[in-house]
Amino acid sequence: MKITVFGANGAIGRLVVKEALQNGDQVIAYVRRENALDFNHENLQIVVGNLDDNKKMEEAISGSDAVISALGPALDKSRKIKALPIAAAHEMIIKLMQKLNKKRFIILGTPTVKAKEDRSQVITILPGIMAKVLFPTGYQEMKRIEQLVKQSRLDWTVVRIINPNVKHVDKGYNISLGDTKGSMNVSRENVAKCLVEMTKKHEYIKKMPIVFNK
Secondary structure: OEEEEEOOOOHHHHHHHHHHHHOOOEEEEEEOOOOOOOOOOOOEEEEEOOOOOHHHHHHHHHOOOEEEEOOOOOOOOOOOOOOOHHHHHHHHHHHHHHHOOOOEEEEEEOOOOOOOOOOOOHHHHHHHHHHHHHOHHHHHHHHHHHHHHHHOOOEEEEEEOOOOOOOOOOOOEEEEOOOOOOOOOOOHHHHHHHHHHHOOOHHHOOEOOEEEEO
8 A cells, every 4th residue: 555644753743654665565654854754765765744734745645655644743731722733634634535536544543432332330431531621732733633534534543542652562452442341451562553553444434443452
């Protein structure tokens, strides 16, 4: 496949790019500055642009089979709600994908984004409460992205994560759709693996899997 990755120079985004390349996919990595990635590959194309650059973002999307967003909001603890640049970027990506008749969109999110399958349990409730209290702007970013995605005509999947800071022990990952028990920890490597694998898993279209370490 040919996969466009937004947020390709972030901690998870870089792993997404490497995972896709290792799988034999072609990758278009969208980054905001030159030399943001310190590796090269024959199947890697880099597009440099800001998250409000309509022309550059369209260039990155136009030839792809699937788009992955590894963009995440800043962890700002200010109580004042500021601009929502990550949500605005997702709005532009969705508009461009619909314009270009692209369908498959994989989005990195958290359980702040609610799925219809969610049952009341720790992994579906606590992360949203914590985000709303500790990072109100980030919380609003996620809620706006939820609204945009659900209103879109795309074949979307929101991969929800909690605490992507644990050590990777090479045991793979499990998934809950919010209706079964899960764990509140996942490695960045497993997040990246899940995001890439979702481009080929059609059973998760319009679903919001929560990914966690085995």
